[in-house]
Amino acid sequence: MTARGWRARVRRWRVARLSARVSQLVPGFVIVVLMSFLFAGAVQAEEALSPEALEIANQLNCPVCQGQSVRDSNSELARQMRQLIQHKLDTGESREEILQYFADRYGVSVLREPPRQGHFWVLWWGPVVGLAGGILLLVLYFRRRDAAASGIEEPVAPEELRRVEQLLEPEGRVR
């Protein structure tokens, strides 16, 4: 491929990306595109995002990417979602409302932090239950030992112990 053709392709990549995504995407995409046209007057082609908008964008998963947030993704859809977030913030919507808006359109999987409701509690409580189970096992282990250990080994007088420990290096080797 010639250098010129190559450069042209590089310039076109955004367009190509856009049309490729449309075919595989949920109607939510159309909504976002429509919104961005609607607010075309207010939202410039590119508007600097406030820290709060970036924060919210980082709470959302880019629906067309693999494991990237809307903040970090370079896809066209993510760009439009970012602009929409900024616009919604400008019109006074709260963080929760904005997240809810995207969750309604793209499903909960768009949220990077699953909500604390319904069966998602299983997710949130899982590690707690796991830790509690571990602690319980440990307590049972100590309990059983306590019951079994009493009277098995002869108690050593502290002076004797100190004398022996003085003869040994920390790792138990004879000096």
Added chain:
Amino acid sequence: MAQLGSGALVLALVLAVYGIGASFIGVRRRVPELLASSYRATYGVAFLILVALIVLVISFVRHDFRLAYVAARSSRDMPIQYVISAFYGGQEGSLLYWAAVASGLGALALYLHRRSDRALLPYMTMTLLAIVTFFLLVLTIVASPFRLLPVTPPDGAGLNPLLRDPGMMAHPPFLLAGYASLTVPFAFGMAALVTGRLGSDWLRAIRRWTLLAWALLGLGLLIGAWWAYHVLGWGGYWGWDPVENLALLPWLTATAFLHSVIVQERRGMLKVWNLALLLATFALSVFGTFIVRSGMLSSVHAFAVSTVGHWFLAYLALVLIVGIGLLLYRLPGLQSERQIESVTSREGGFLLNNLLLTAMAFAVFWGTTFPLFSELFWGTRITVGPPFYNRVVGPLLLVLLALMGLGPLLAWRRTELPLLLRNLRWPLLAAGVVAGLGVVVLDRWWAVLAYAVTAFALVVTFQEYCRGVRARRRNVREALPVAAWEVLRRNNRRYGGYLVHLAILLMAVGIIASNAFQLERQFVLRPGEQGSIGPYTIVYRGLDDRRTADAEVVAAKVDVYRGERYAATVESYRFFYRNYEDQPTARMGITLVGLDDVYVVLDRWQDDGTASIRVYVNPLVIWIWVGGAVFILGTLTLFWPQPVPAPARLPRTVSGLAREA
């Protein structure tokens, strides 16, 4: 060439199957010749797989595009280092690399232990060869790297652009080698279970091999973090990506194992638990591979998805069934030789350490796999992102750091409280000072708490080392540097361990700061315009178009000022690789100003040069990489050859069993 490669693999497969049979019959019928033959077969398998690997690398270097794998992963215009590292850039090559490392290290272990652990070797060989056979089956039947194309293309497609980065030369080889080298301790563990020689000799045999796997995995993860930091552009180094998580899991359980194994060596306790941890570590490494290859979870590593997923599922099932079955079968022989006496003892500390590490592993496992369950049981697709892990793992990590401080001060069997309190004076004072300063200076309570805990553990670590040096100087009259070195050398297991603790604490310093005090701003700037972030001002100087052999590069130049003073100029890049123009990749402009990383991301740009730029200020991230360097030093210290103390050479074959019987 291709025929040589695939021929070597088929031959290796035949030889491996023969080796399994020979060692089985050899050990059952007591035919030493057959056993010796099976060991030689193992060396042969390792050699043949190495031949196949070399053939593949040569095919890459010579641009042999008759091979489908070579044509898909490399092209003529790629720099030579990427052409070579492209050989593990896809499934077939990485499986071959894995098989080579597993069989190579297995053969090395067989050679090194040929005299000391004779009774274990037949079963160790059998396990090892069985695992290698699995990989060879996959490599010859479904994923052969030597498949030929019907028509030879003039040029290859080139490596996935995400992989064309210096990180590619280190992250996959270390991580895969870490995974693969887990095979050796697992094989020894299985051998110990089958033979019932569950005394301490198998532990001695595998400690170093587990350490090796653990160190390689840890390094692989670290390099992966560094790679993500300068390429992925979210201003961070650990994104709790499913694939990262799955690689972290075996590392966590291996860490737990390396700690609890000390208890078994010293006190003869926790035998079942240690074997379970070893089994879990190996099973998790297989599980991770299965999930990654099957593409069941959405990840930045999506390029690794393929069709061999169900092979790994079968393999995982086999490992779990055989492993758990053997463990249950040997359960009666695995009673502790001694009993735990007190919660406030070194044993108790190690147990708590194990609880925390496994709880962390469980939490990560839970979060990573939950999307699968959610879709299966409730039909909802969900994503579990960083917030969940930060919330769940963060507190556990904090307690673990505190324990890292407390643990070394606990004595075996039971701790005398006055002594403990005396040793705690300075660490607690340091923690208090840091907390006091933190409350005044910092505005995040959890960061203050975390720094206090880190300071506590740091002081304990230094105090322990100084005590060791002082004790040595009392006994042997040596200059301070000599004594400091000798303590490290003679007691490398203890002080190497403390070095690793130090490494983790240094990383904690960076991790806490970059999580609590990261600044983030986004600007849309025309050339010459500026923006400010925290104490920094950045001036955007414009875009620059460049070409390399295989890519178009767009570079954004940014000057960084701290206050009024010029600090540095950074360039943030976007790469458009030939054949992959629709997947641009990036390299961040990162510069260290004082202790802050100023991190510049070029997001988008327009024809007139207007660019949308994201800037992060990541304080103290440099300490993560310093910690990484100390981690390497620590693991090297741990590997330092140590004369085996005389009593350990005595045959202590079935002590575990005999005592119970």
